[in-house]
Amino acid sequence: MKIKQRTDTRKAMALISPALLFLFLVQIYPIFDAFYLSLLKIKGRNSTFVGLTNYIHIFQNSDFWESSWLTALFTFGYLSLTLILAMLLALLLNRKLKFSSLYLILIFIPWILSPVVAGTMWRWLFQPAYGIIQTLFEPLIHKSLITDKAGAMMIIILAFLWQNLPLTTLLFLGGLQTISKEIFECASLDGVSGVQKFRFITLPLIKPILLINMIMGTIRGINVISIVMSITRGGPGRATGVWGLYLYQTAWQFGDFGSGAALGIIMFFVSVLLSLLYIRSVKLEPK
Amino acid sequence: MCFNKTALITITILILSVQAIFAGGSSDDATNEITIWTKYNSENPENNRDKWMKNTIDVYLEETGNSINNIFVPYDQINSKLNVAVSAGAEVPDLSYIDSQQQAFYISNATLMDITKLVKGSTWYDEISPRALGACTAPDGTVLAVPLNIGTRVSYVWSEAWPNGFPSTVSGFLTEAERLKGEGLYAMSFKASEKYGTEGLYYGLVKSFGGSYGDAEGKAAWANPETVKVLEFLRTLFAEGYVPEIDLAPGFDNERPFVQGDAVSFAGISWSYVYMNPLTAPDGTIIDKGSNSIATAVEMGKMDVAPYLAADGGEPVAALTSSALAIPEGAENIDGAHAFIDWLMNPSRNAECAEAFGGLPSIISAQSDARFQTPYWKKVAEITEKYGTAYPSLVDYDKALTKLAQTFEEILSNPELDIMESLRTAQQEINQ
Numbered sequence: 001m002k003i004k005q006r007t008d009t010r011k012a013m014a015l016i017s018p019a020l021l022f023l024f025l026v027q028i029y030p031i032f033d034a035f036y037l038s039l040l041k042i043k044g045r046n047s048t049f050v051g052l053t054n055y056i057h058i059f060q061n062s063d064f065w066e067s068s069w070l071t072a073l074f075t076f077g078y079l080s081l082t083l084i085l086a087m088l089l090a091l092l093l094n095r096k097l098k099f100s101s102l103y104l105i106l107i108f109i110p111w112i113l114s115p116v117v118a119g120t121m122w123r124w125l126f127q128p129a130y131g132i133i134q135t136l137f138e139p140l141i142h143k144s145l146i147t148d149k150a151g152a153m154m155i156i157i158l159a160f161l162w163q164n165l166p167l168t169t170l171l172f173l174g175g176l177q178t179i180s181k182e183i184f185e186c187a188s189l190d191g192v193s194g195v196q197k198f199r200f201i202t203l204p205l206i207k208p209i210l211l212i213n214m215i216m217g218t219i220r221g222i223n224v225i226s227i228v229m230s231i232t233r234g235g236p237g238r239a240t241g242v243w244g245l246y247l248y249q250t251a252w253q254f255g256d257f258g259s260g261a262a263l264g265i266i267m268f269f270v271s272v273l274l275s276l277l278y279i280r281s282v283k284l285e286p287k
Numbered sequence: 288m289c290f291n292k293t294a295l296i297t298i299t300i301l302i303l304s305v306q307a308i309f310a311g312g313s314s315d316d317a318t319n320e321i322t323i324w325t326k327y328n329s330e331n332p333e334n335n336r337d338k339w340m341k342n343t344i345d346v347y348l349e350e351t352g353n354s355i356n357n358i359f360v361p362y363d364q365i366n367s368k369l370n371v372a373v374s375a376g377a378e379v380p381d382l383s384y385i386d387s388q389q390q391a392f393y394i395s396n397a398t399l400m401d402i403t404k405l406v407k408g409s410t411w412y413d414e415i416s417p418r419a420l421g422a423c424t425a426p427d428g429t430v431l432a433v434p435l436n437i438g439t440r441v442s443y444v445w446s447e448a449w450p451n452g453f454p455s456t457v458s459g460f461l462t463e464a465e466r467l468k469g470e471g472l473y474a475m476s477f478k479a480s481e482k483y484g485t486e487g488l489y490y491g492l493v494k495s496f497g498g499s500y501g502d503a504e505g506k507a508a509w510a511n512p513e514t515v516k517v518l519e520f521l522r523t524l525f526a527e528g529y530v531p532e533i534d535l536a537p538g539f540d541n542e543r544p545f546v547q548g549d550a551v552s553f554a555g556i557s558w559s560y561v562y563m564n565p566l567t568a569p570d571g572t573i574i575d576k577g578s579n580s581i582a583t584a585v586e587m588g589k590m591d592v593a594p595y596l597a598a599d600g601g602e603p604v605a606a607l608t609s610s611a612l613a614i615p616e617g618a619e620n621i622d623g624a625h626a627f628i629d630w631l632m633n634p635s636r637n638a639e640c641a642e643a644f645g646g647l648p649s650i651i652s653a654q655s656d657a658r659f660q661t662p663y664w665k666k667v668a669e670i671t672e673k674y675g676t677a678y679p680s681l682v683d684y685d686k687a688l689t690k691l692a693q694t695f696e697e698i699l700s701n702p703e704l705d706i707m708e709s710l711r712t713a714q715q716e717i718n719q
Contacts, residue, residue, distance in 0.1 A: 042374055043395070043396060043397065045373065045376060045616065045617070127536060128532040129544070129549075130533070130540070130543065144536070147532050147535040147700065148700070232537055233538075235480055235481065235537055235696055236480065236535055236696045237693045237697035238693045249686075249689065252367050253367050253685050254367075254686040254689075255374065257371075
């Protein structure tokens with residue numbers, strides 16, 4: 001019996017080893033390589049081992065801390081709005097509405113657009129003097145939003161929210177459709193209100209989906225770059241200079257690959273840490 | 288059946304072998320091919336530059352039998368991508384477009400080959416403009432690139448809005464700007480955001496006021512009273528609404544107010560005309576001649592070309608840049624690259640290239656070509672000759688100018704910010 005089990009395990013290992021090898025090559029190895037790169041100072045074709053100097057320089061740089069704050073603000077802003085709106089939309093679509101499939105298709109359009117296309121569109125909407133939304137709001141706000149610090153941050157949050165809302169909604173909708181209608185019917189018979197149903201039935205049952213959306217949303221927020229590049233390029237000043245952009249500039253624009261890799265590693269660990277925190281805080285065991 | 292199978296296998300092997308032989312053959316042919324990185328799209332040409340690139344590739348092949356593999360790289364990535372390719376030991380082109388003002392960045396990263404011997408030994412060396420060559424020469428005299436043209440910073444002006452001519456000084460400009468504001472016009476539009484903003488009007492003004500971005504060692508040195516004066520002037524422009532807010536937005540939409548006749552001057556560069564069309568004059572006249580719109584407007588007397596604004600009592604500054612070709616470290620077909628440069632530096636080809644790029648030719652004799660005898664080019668040549676100045680030579684060019692642009696934007700968008708303090712902080716961070 002034991003021999004058979006061992007043979008099966010070997011077979012299984014042999015079968016999954018190509019996939020594991022591929023995973024190692026494209027996922028694990030680059031992380032270690034990036035870490036090694038973060039310990040180097042690269043100049044032209046020469047590199048020197050500098051230990052943790054790149055990390056020290058990053059932590060001593062005020063731009064990094066400003067960028068960290070902006071990334072946190074951006075991620076929190078867009079994620080909280082996305083989760084709330086996606087949940088509301090999913091609840092609405094979960095009802096038996098006419099043309100609900102059509103609504104789903106329409107809602108999904110922003111998700112399939114390239115971030116650069118979406119970003120350019122949003123930039124034009126808010127262009128001072130010529131942008132449609134800017135022109136509409138001009139009499140009320142008397143300033144250009146895209147050249148204003150808070151306004152620029154608001155624009156990139158809205159644009160990213162708009163792009164990420166479809167997938168988040170779809171995941172919530174999938175979760176909602178797995179909940180048995182009988183539970184809600186029983187609750188109705190017991191006189192439970194709509195809000196109570198949401199709080200005590202819907203929310204606990206879709207916790208795994210909420211967790212997935214939170215983790216994916218946070219990772220997307222931390223790594224955002226395309227939409228920021230195509231709308232504000234980090235401006236005005238450094239008002240929208242999130243981590244992704246800071247990394248891009250450091251490594252690619254300024255040619256400091258060591259520091260760029262160090263930033264990448266920091267972003268990676270922050271993403272992992274936050275994901276672990278979410279998993280811990282959202283207990284998945286059914287009561 | 289068995290014979291058929293064997294025959295099938297034999298035929299397959301033969302076909303594959305023939306293909307391999309031909310593939311080998313084409314690889315041998317590849318020794319005559321050079322790979323070049325440019326910011327010009329020869330595959331899908333959209334403007335004069337793209338069309339020139341496509342035509343050059345065709346003519347070069349026709350005349351020499353050598354081919355060019357042009358890789359299109361976006362304008363804001365070409366310098367950094369070249370550096371990345373060299374640093375990473377990746378495949379590099381045999382020749383690459385570079386912006387001459389980036390040379391300090393290339394020097395510090397050892398990205399480019401020393402081509403001093405190649406340039407000095409060439410037949411066209413005696414004919415090259417010292418200004419253009421100077422823009423491609425390192426402080427130690429090493430030539431790093433071959434300049435194709437000279438791009439000059441100039442102001443484009445809708446003539447009728449300035450009955451007394453375009454002002455030469457900042458105080459004269461402010462007086463006129465107030466009058467134009469009353470007429471519902473912006474006095475000027477210019478790029479006020481990102482790194483490119485600091486290369487344009489900002490730099491011209493700082494130099495004219497007697498200031499500088501960097502010191503002799505290439506370190507940041509912009510925290511000076513002259514830069515403060517420039518920023519005070521710029522704050523007035525935005526606060527009084529003499530310039531549109533779109534100037535502070537990312538991208539190049541700052542050209543639109545001028546192109547549409549809402550702004551009556553534009554601080555640009557000699558090649559801005561390539562992109563500014565169709566034009567609508569403030570009186571509503573539409574000039575739609577493709578990339579010749581500006582030249583047509585100048586000939587019609589609707590538009591004029593003037594130097595940048597200067598400090599009161601100071602001289603205007605026209606920063607000069609060159610679109611250049613360089614051979615990166617690790618390039619394989621150096622002879623091929625050299626041959627192409629030699630072919631391109633023929634006076635008539637240089638004139639053709641310069642016209643397409645929107646600069647004056649780097650070969651002096653080519654400057655007398657008929658194409659550069661139009662009112663527009665004569666004015667550009669005059670400004671170049673009188674006020675031409677080199678760009679700042681900063682070691683961390685992109686990093687320093689990006690930081691400076693961010694600081695300028697912050698100072699302009701926040702009137703409460705202490706100008707000198709902000710400049711000093713940014714300077715210290717770059718020099719760390």
